[in-house]
Amino acid sequence: CLKSIENSQTKFKFETIVVDNNSNDFSVEYLKPQFPNVQFIQLESNLGFAKANNIGLQKATGKYVLFLNPDTRVDVDTFQVMKDYMDANPEVYISGCKLLNPDGSFQLPCRRGFPTPWAAFSKLFGLQSLFPKSKLFAKYNQTYRSTEETYYIDSVMGAFMFCRTDIIKQLNGFEEDFFMYGEDLDLCYRATKLGGKVAYVHSTSTIHFKGESTKRSSIDEIKHFYEAMEIFVRKHYSYSRPFLFLLRLGIFIRTFFAYIFKFKNDIPIILTDIIIVNAALLLATPVRFNNFLGFPDYAYPLVFIVLSIVQFFSFFAVGEYFEGEHSVRKVFFGYLVAFFILIGFTYFFKEYAFSRGVLLLTIGIGILLTSIVRLFLHSFSRGRSNSIPRVVLLINSTKIQSFLSDTKVNNTLKNIELVGIFLLDKIQNPTQNPLIKGNIEYLIKDIKNYDLDEIIIIQDQQHNENITLLLNNALDLGKKVYLVKNIQDYTISKVVNSVSNNQFIKHSHKLILPRYRFLKRFIDLLIAILTLIILLPFSRSKKLKETYSQVKSVIVGNYSIVGIYPVDNIRNYNSKPGILNLVLFADPNTLNENTIKKLNDYYENNYSLSLDFDILVKFVFKRR
Numbered sequence: 001c002l003k004s005i006e007n008s009q010t011k012f013k014f015e016t017i018v019v020d021n022n023s024n025d026f027s028v029e030y031l032k033p034q035f036p037n038v039q040f041i042q043l044e045s046n047l048g049f050a051k052a053n054n055i056g057l058q059k060a061t062g063k064y065v066l067f068l069n070p071d072t073r074v075d076v077d078t079f080q081v082m083k084d085y086m087d088a089n090p091e092v093y094i095s096g097c098k099l100l101n102p103d104g105s106f107q108l109p110c111r112r113g114f115p116t117p118w119a120a121f122s123k124l125f126g127l128q129s130l131f132p133k134s135k136l137f138a139k140y141n142q143t144y145r146s147t148e149e150t151y152y153i154d155s156v157m158g159a160f161m162f163c164r165t166d167i168i169k170q171l172n173g174f175e176e177d178f179f180m181y182g183e184d185l186d187l188c189y190r191a192t193k194l195g196g197k198v199a200y201v202h203s204t205s206t207i208h209f210k211g212e213s214t215k216r217s218s219i220d221e222i223k224h225f226y227e228a229m230e231i232f233v234r235k236h237y238s239y240s241r242p243f244l245f246l247l248r249l250g251i252f253i254r255t256f257f258a259y260i261f262k263f264k265n266d267i268p269i270i271l272t273d274i275i276i277v278n279a280a281l282l283l284a285t286p287v288r289f290n291n292f293l294g295f296p297d298y299a300y301p302l303v304f305i306v307l308s309i310v311q312f313f314s315f316f317a318v319g320e321y322f323e324g325e326h327s328v329r330k331v332f333f334g335y336l337v338a339f340f341i342l343i344g345f346t347y348f349f350k351e352y353a354f355s356r357g358v359l360l361l362t363i364g365i366g367i368l369l370t371s372i373v374r375l376f377l378h379s380f381s382r383g384r385s386n387s388i389p390r391v392v393l394l395i396n397s398t399k400i401q402s403f404l405s406d407t408k409v410n411n412t413l414k415n416i417e418l419v420g421i422f423l424l425d426k427i428q429n430p431t432q433n434p435l436i437k438g439n440i441e442y443l444i445k446d447i448k449n450y451d452l453d454e455i456i457i458i459q460d461q462q463h464n465e466n467i468t469l470l471l472n473n474a475l476d477l478g479k480k481v482y483l484v485k486n487i488q489d490y491t492i493s494k495v496v497n498s499v500s501n502n503q504f505i506k507h508s509h510k511l512i513l514p515r516y517r518f519l520k521r522f523i524d525l526l527i528a529i530l531t532l533i534i535l536l537p538f539s540r541s542k543k544l545k546e547t548y549s550q551v552k553s554v555i556v557g558n559y560s561i562v563g564i565y566p567v568d569n570i571r572n573y574n575s576k577p578g579i580l581n582l583v584l585f586a587d588p589n590t591l592n593e594n595t596i597k598k599l600n601d602y603y604e605n606n607y608s609l610s611l612d613f614d615i616l617v618k619f620v621f622k623r624r
Contacts, residue, residue, distance in 0.1 A: 002035050004073040010080045015039065018070075019056040021046045024426040024439045049158065050174035050183040057173045060165055069159040071209040072099075081204040082162040085150075093167045093196030094188055096156025098147065098205040107208055110160070111153045111200035113139040114189060115232060117246070124250030153200045154192070158184030159208050167196065175235075182232045189236060263322045265478070269377075270312065270321060273370055277311045278304050280365035281358075288355045295354050303352070306345070311366075314338035322514040324478040328371045335370075339363045389453040391416045394440055394470075397423045399458070400433060403487075412487045419450055424459070424467075440466045447473050454480045456490050468574055468604070471512050510607050511574040519609070524561050528554040550579045562612040564600040567593075575604055580619050 005016055016038045020028050022045050032040060041055060053067055064086060068074070078097055086092060099110035113119050119139035122128045132143040142153065161184060171190050174183040188198045234244070260267070281303070285294045295303060315321055315334035339359070346353035395403060400421065403409055420437035437443075443450075444466060455474055457467060467483070474481045482493045510516045528551050535548050553559040559566075563578025565588065582599040583591065591599075603611070 001068070001070045001072050001074075002031065002038065004075075005068075006035070007076055008074060008079045009076045010083070012080075012083060014062060014079065015060070017041065017056045017059050019043065019052045021048075021052050024441065048176075050176045054173035054176065057165075057168060062165060065163050065165045065168060067158060067161040067163070069208065072159060073207040073209075075204055075206065078204045078206055082201060085199070085201050085203075086162065086164070089197075089199065091197045092152075092199045093164050093191040093194070094156060095162045095199040095201055096153075096160050097162070097201050097203075099157060099160060099208045100205050102207060102209060106147050107157070107210060108141040108143065110157045110208075111142055111145075112155045112157070112185070113142055114154045114185065114236075115140060117242075121246055121250065124254060148202050150202050151200060152197050155185045155188035155198060156200060157208075159210075160206050161187070167191065167194065170194070177231055177235075185232055186235070189232075266321050269326060269373075272373060273311065273315065274308045276369045276373070277307055277362070277366045280362045280369065281307060283365055284358045284361035287361060288358050299352065299354070307342070307362075310338050310341050311335075314341065316515055316518070319513065319515055324475055325480075326374050326377060328374050331370045331374055332367060335363050335367050388415070388417050390419050390451055391454045391456055392419050392422060392437075392443065392450065392452060393456045393458065394422045394424055394443070394467075395458040396425050398425075400436075403458070404433070406487075409487045412491060416454075419452065424457075440470060444469050444473060447477065447479070452479055454482065456487070457481065457483045458486065459483050468512065472574075475512060511604065516607070517574075520560065520612075521557075523609075523612075524554050527561050528552075554579065562615050564603055565596050567596060567600070575600075575607070580615055582615065584619065585622070 002016070002018075008014075016035075018028075018031075018038055019041045020043060022043050028040055028042055031038070039059065041059065043052060043055070047055075057065060064083060066079070066082070082095060082097060086095060096110055099107040101107055115123070116139070122137045123140040127137040128140060128143070131137040132141075135144045138144045145151070168187070171187065171194065173187075175186045175190075191198060282292045285292055288294065293300065311334075312321075314337040315330070317337060318330050318333045320326060320330040320334050342359055343356070346356070346359075400423075418435065421433065421435045422437055422443045423439050426439065447470070455470070457470075459467065471481055482490050484490050484493055511520070531551050532548075532555070535544055535551065550559065554561060558576070560576040560578045562580045563575045565581045565583035566577035582603055583596055588596070
C-alpha cells in the first residue's frame with residue numbers, strides 16, 4: 001500500500017499518515033526506516049476502525065483527506081483523478097473510486113445504497129441475490145447500475161473514502177459507536193443530511209485485498225457486521241418498529257444458517273444417526289408385534305418424530321455433535337440418555353407405553369449400527385492422516401530459547417512435524433528464530449491455511465484471552481488442541497486423548513462448546529420468562545422498572561442472568577454481560593480495570609452450572 005502511494009503521479013503535494021491499531025508483528029518498526037516521510041501513529045490498543053481513523057483525521061492538514069485501508073494498492077493516477085473530480089464537483093462531500101479484487105473483478109460494496117427498511121429486507125432475505133438486476137430488490141448493492149459510469153450514490157466503502165477535510169471535521173469524523181463496519185454508511189448518511197452528495201467515480205481504480213485488514217487480527221467480522229447494521233438502523237430508522245423487528249428476524253435467520261454452515265460436516269452424521277435410530281425401531285418392532293409398523297395407527301408418524309428429536313438432543317447433550325471428533329463412547333452415553341428420557345415419557349403418556357422391550361432393543365440396535373459408522377469414520381480418517389502429525393506450537397516469547405534448548409523437548413519434537421511457532425504475547429524481535437511465524441492473532445485467522453493436525457499451547461497460569469478465540473476456530477475445523485504446562489504433558493494428554501477422544505483436555509473453556517451455550521441460554525430464558533411473569537403486574541413501579549428492563553434484555557439475548565461484568569471491551573469473551581456477576585460482590589467503583597478483567601477471566605475459565613447457581617444463591621442471600 002505504501003509503495004503504491006509513493007509511486008503515485010500527482011500535480012499536488014500530499015501527506016501520508018499511518019495509524020497503527022496496536023499491531024504486534026513488528027511492522028511499524030520494519031516500515032519506519034523505509035518510509036521516512038510517512039507519519040506513523042502507534043496506538044496502545046486496538047481502538048477499532050472509527051476511533052483510529054478519527055485520530056489520523058485530527059493530524060490531517062490537507063484540503064482533502066483520503067481514508068485508505070492498508071490492504072489496498074492504488075493506481076498511479078488515482079489521487080489525481082479523485083482530486084480533479086472533487087475540484088470540479090463542489091457539491092460532492094465524499095467520493096470513492098472503483099475497487100477491484102486482486103483478480104480484477106468488481107467489489108460490490110464499493111458503491112451502496114443505504115440500508116433502508118426495504119433495501120435491508122431484500123438483502124437479508126436473499127431477494128437481492130435472486131434479482132440482481134432489479135431496481136426494486138437490489139437497492140443495497142446497486143447491482144442494477146453500471147460499474148463503468150460515474151454517478152451519485154448513497155455510500156462508498158470505508159476502504160477508500162476521498163473526503164473534504166473541513167466537512168468531515170465538521171461531522172466529527174466517524175461515529176465511534178461502531179467498532180468495525182457500518183461507520184462508512186453512517187458518515188455518508190450524515191454528509192447527505194448536511195446537504196452534500198456522495199459519488200462513485202469509475203475512471204480510476206484501486207485493488208482491495210478484501211479481508212486482509214482483519215485476517216491477522218482476532219476480530220469476529222460477521223458478528224461486528226450484524227451489530228453495525230443494527231446500530232445504524234436504531235440510529236437512523238428508529239421510527240420504524242416493524243422494520244427493526246424484520247431486521248432482527250433477518251439477522252437471526254442469517255446467523256442461524258451461518259452457524260449451521262459452520263458445522264456443515266456434522267449434518268451428514270446427524271442425518272445418518274436419525275435414519276439409524278428410526279431403522280432400529282422398525283427392526284425391533286416385529287420382535288414384539290410381528291409387524292414393522294406394529295404400533296397403533298395413532299402412534300405414527302409421531303413416534304418417529306419424537307424418537308429423532310430425543311436422539312438428536314441426547315447426542316448433543318453428551319457432546320457428540322458440533323465438538324469435533326465423534327466417538328463410540330459418546331454414542332453409548334447419548335443412547336443411554338435417550339433411553340431414560342423415552343422411559344420417562346412412557347410414564348407420563350401411558351397410551352404410548354407399547355413395549356419397554358422394543359425400546360430397549362431399539363437402543364441396542366442403534367448403539368451397534370451407530371458404533372459401526374463411528375468406527376468406519378475413525379478408520380477412514382486414520383487412513384487419510386499422516387503418520388507424523390503436523391503441529392503448531394504456541395508459547396510465550398520469554399520461554400522460547402530455554403524451551404528449544406531443552407533435550408527432552410527436542411526428543412518430543414522428533415515425533416512431530418513442527419509447522420511453526422506462534423507467540424502468546426507480543427513479538428519482541430522478529431528475527432530471533434526462523435520457526436516463529438507470528439503472534440497468536442496471526443494463527444486465529446490463518447488457521448484454515450495451515451494443513452494442521454494438532455495445536456500445542458504451552459500455557460502458564462496467566463490467562464490469554466486470545467486462546468479462547470483460537471479454541472473456537474480449532475473447534476469449528478475439528479483440530480485437536482492440547483493446553484499443557486510443558487511439552488511432557490503433551491505426551492500424557494495425547495495418550496489420554498487417544499483413549500477418551502476428548503478434543504479439549506482442559507475443561508476451563510466450556511462456554512466454547514455449543515451444548516453449554518445452549519443450556520445456559522435455555523436456563524436464562526426460563527428464569528427470565530418466569531421473572532417477567534411475576535414482575536408484569538408491577539412493571540410500572542419505579543423501583544422494579546430497572547429490573548424489568550434487565551430481564552427483557554436477557555430475553556432478547558443482550559444479557560445473561562449470570563455472566564461477566566459489562567465493560568467496554570468484551571469482544572474477546574464467550575460470555576455475555578450478566579445481570580449478576582462476580583464483580584458485584586465488591587464495589588465496582590473501587591475496582592480498577594485489571595481487577596475487573598481478572599474476575600471476568602475467572603468466571604470464563606471456571607464456568608460451570610454450579611458456579612452460576614452459587615452466584616445466584618449467594619447474591620440473593622447478600623441482598624437479604
